[in-house]
Amino acid sequence: MKRLTLEEIGRIAGVSRSTVSRVINDHPNIRPAVRQRVEDVIRQTGYQPNSAARSLASRQSRVFGLVMPSILQSAFADPYYPLVIQAISHACNQHDYTPALFLFQTPEEEEKMSQRIVASGLIDGLIITADTINSTFVSKIQQYDIPFVQIGRPPTSNAASISYVDVDNEAGAYLAASHLVQLGYRRIGQLATAHNTAGADRDAGYRHALGDRGLEVDEALVKVSDFSEAGGYQAMQALLDQQPEAIFAQSDAIALGAVRAIRDRGLRVPDDIAVVGFDDMPLAANADPPLTTVRQPINRTGMLAVETLIDIVRTTPEPARHIVLPVELVIRASSGAVY
Amino acid sequence: MKRLTLEEIGRIAGVSRSTVSRVINDHPNIRPAVRQRVEDVIRQTGYQPNSAARSLASRQSRVFGLVMPSILQSAFADPYYPLVIQAISHACNQHDYTPALFLFQTPEEEEKMSQRIVASGLIDGLIITADTINSTFVSKIQQYDIPFVQIGRPPTSNAASISYVDVDNEAGAYLAASHLVQLGYRRIGQLATAHNTAGADRDAGYRHALGDRGLEVDEALVKVSDFSEAGGYQAMQALLDQQPEAIFAQSDAIALGAVRAIRDRGLRVPDDIAVVGFDDMPLAANADPPLTTVRQPINRTGMLAVETLIDIVRTTPEPARHIVLPVELVIRASSGAVY
DNA sequence: CAAGGTATTGAGAGCGCTCTCATATCCTTG
DNA sequence: CAAGGATATGAGAGCGCTCTCAATACCTTG
Numbered sequence A, B: 001m002k003r004l005t006l007e008e009i010g011r012i013a014g015v016s017r018s019t020v021s022r023v024i025n026d027h028p029n030i031r032p033a034v035r036q037r038v039e040d041v042i043r044q045t046g047y048q049p050n051s052a053a054r055s056l057a058s059r060q061s062r063v064f065g066l067v068m069p070s071i072l073q074s075a076f077a078d079p080y081y082p083l084v085i086q087a088i089s090h091a092c093n094q095h096d097y098t099p100a101l102f103l104f105q106t107p108e109e110e111e112k113m114s115q116r117i118v119a120s121g122l123i124d125g126l127i128i129t130a131d132t133i134n135s136t137f138v139s140k141i142q143q144y145d146i147p148f149v150q151i152g153r154p155p156t157s158n159a160a161s162i163s164y165v166d167v168d169n170e171a172g173a174y175l176a177a178s179h180l181v182q183l184g185y186r187r188i189g190q191l192a193t194a195h196n197t198a199g200a201d202r203d204a205g206y207r208h209a210l211g212d213r214g215l216e217v218d219e220a221l222v223k224v225s226d227f228s229e230a231g232g233y234q235a236m237q238a239l240l241d242q243q244p245e246a247i248f249a250q251s252d253a254i255a256l257g258a259v260r261a262i263r264d265r266g267l268r269v270p271d272d273i274a275v276v277g278f279d280d281m282p283l284a285a286n287a288d289p290p291l292t293t294v295r296q297p298i299n300r301t302g303m304l305a306v307e308t309l310i311d312i313v314r315t316t317p318e319p320a321r322h323i324v325l326p327v328e329l330v331i332r333a334s335s336g337a338v339y
Numbered sequence C: 001c002a003a004g005g006t007a008t009t010g011a012g013a014g015c016g017c018t019c020t021c022a023t024a025t026c027c028t029t030g
Numbered sequence D: 001c002a003a004g005g006a007t008a009t010g011a012g013a014g015c016g017c018t019c020t021c022a023a024t025a026c027c028t029t030g
Helices: A006-013 A017-024 A032-045 A051-058 A080-094 A107-119 A136-142 A169-182 A197-212 A229-240 A252-264 A282-286 A298-314 B006-013 B017-024 B032-045 B051-058 B080-094 B107-119 B136-142 B169-182 B197-212 B229-240 B252-264 B282-286 B298-314
Strands: A063-068 A098-103 A125-129 A148-151 A164-167 A188-193 A222-225 A246-249 A274-276 A293-295 A322-325 A328-330 B063-068 B098-103 B125-129 B148-151 B164-167 B188-193 B222-225 B246-249 B274-276 B293-295 B322-325 B328-330
Touching: A006 A017, A006 A032, A017 A032, A051 B051, A063 A080, A080 A098, A080 A125, A080 A298, A080 B080, A080 B098, A080 B107, A098 B080, A107 A136, A107 B080, A125 A136, A125 A298, A148 A298, A164 A169, A164 A298, A169 A188, A169 A197, A169 A246, A169 A274, A169 A293, A169 A328, A188 A197, A188 A229, A188 A252, A222 A229, A229 A246, A229 A252, A229 B282, A246 A252, A252 A274, A252 A282, A282 B229, A298 A322, B006 B017, B006 B032, B017 B032, B063 B080, B080 B098, B080 B125, B080 B298, B107 B136, B125 B136, B125 B298, B148 B298, B164 B169, B164 B298, B169 B188, B169 B197, B169 B246, B169 B274, B169 B293, B169 B328, B188 B197, B188 B229, B188 B252, B222 B229, B229 B246, B229 B252, B246 B252, B252 B274, B252 B282, B298 B322
Parallel strands: A063 A098, A063 A125, A125 A148, A148 A164, A164 A322, A188 A222, A188 A246, A246 A274, B063 B098, B063 B125, B125 B148, B148 B164, B164 B322, B188 B222, B188 B246, B246 B274
Antiparallel strands: A098 B098, A293 A328, B293 B328
């Protein structure tokens, strides 16, 4: 199957290359009859414009890069990231953009790739998943003039100049912790995470909720974990010695690990210890017991990241766009509110 | 920062565009002194060749498409797919290819995208994850002359003409089931899956293992599940009525669901029922009890898929390459062999 | 029905690279 | 040291598209 060109389509339709180009790019001022004729030829031949030629002439590729820096390598086990990828992929498909994937397993890999990513012209813009504090990648990328949006809030120090899409982590944690307070629990522990803004915001929400209800935060009831089930299991084991009545876990995976640790100690959820998670991953609903958690809108996050990036690419990049999406508390059995 | 071109690099280095191009593409017959000089300029300026121009002139993009057809949409919850993506991404990085991601959530999306994927020239080759029997995508793609390799064995009917990288599912299942037989279990059930070649091969391995040891397969001990934890939970509940002594689950997620179902029935693993999984996902080792399972080399699978595709793109596509990787049994507590 | 627009189309010049072919330079060796 | 062959470099012609600008076709309206 020989590859067709604009020229040939034009020849078949009896018009010039330029006119065919106009039809394809939906320019105004083409006689309806001509447009129709050209469209027919395109449809019948199955012609697809050559994307390299288009990129070269138009100076844009309609390819976005989806970047996950090295810090997150292991975090890929967390089902959150696959869901984000899926959401972004879907959004890109809808807007006729192609997502290129850049997962970095080491800083060296990151270093090696970043130059090519920003300067080869392959990529029109970047979606960066890196709420890790002090990501070197973001500061490196800022020196180039490639548009990007971040998923998750950047550290306060440079959040103003960076466009991002985030969920309201603080409000979510506030809801979760308040829910536990209202249920009558007093010794409410937290399985927290370190070095990421989402974790920091969830921590703040937890503290505000307790404070607003006149409870003091007992630091012995706050343990740090990573975002994995295993991490939650370990942290919960340490926490169990403090005899908490309820737990706010900063992610569903952590919560599930906590549940397992609680059971291993011969205790029951929620009868002995109530548990609330965060994220509302698919597994939260199927867990045993079903997990009370904070639902964050991952699909909308991905969609908005893509649309914001398209907007930035097409128009002026100033000022930076900041989007914070609302979250909601999903009450299930693990918090002891329903059975 | 103005974008540099070959021409300008040449001017700075005092040579022609052609010579710079030769240096970049590692052509022979350049005086060492000149090559050095050009390389210095490139390094100092941070020049990166424009990829659109390169693609247009050389007719290849160094972009591979990573396709996951719509059937698998929900299966993305299975940690297997993220790991495959990660492996392929890493392999692409190493070989200076860019992976573009095409996840299809619906047949319509698949239909809409496929034309662009194969005919726009954006993509040099495809890696298709679709061991689902009767994938329409593969048969569609075969009509074009775009190179591709599949991860997972295609259905026997057209496996001969398709290049693929697979793991030895049958041998793995054989190992797993044999392990259970050797431990003295007799009523060995299977949590199987339908409509995919990996499942069919694992089923075959299970049956051969039992047959080779003189055990007959009791069809009442074989239940069909999907690849999820929830599916395994459900299927196991049905299976429990048949009072199996041991279970071979076709994936780790299924095995974990089975363990949960067994526990909910008040039974213990492995004391009352032994469980073996398949895949050796990270969560298998951390499970409770740690899961005996069949380890498949996902990183090698991804690497070989990429390298095979590169080979096909660069040389003649004939004959189709078939690679089957060995697997190994990882014995942990869930099968009752170790504690 | 001519003049003066406006709507529609085509021609041409790149976009930044690769690759072939011609030219220039460098060694050999007789 | 001249001739011949190898080696090294440059010039030029695209790759298939977009976009500007000029040319043509089509309408108005006085």
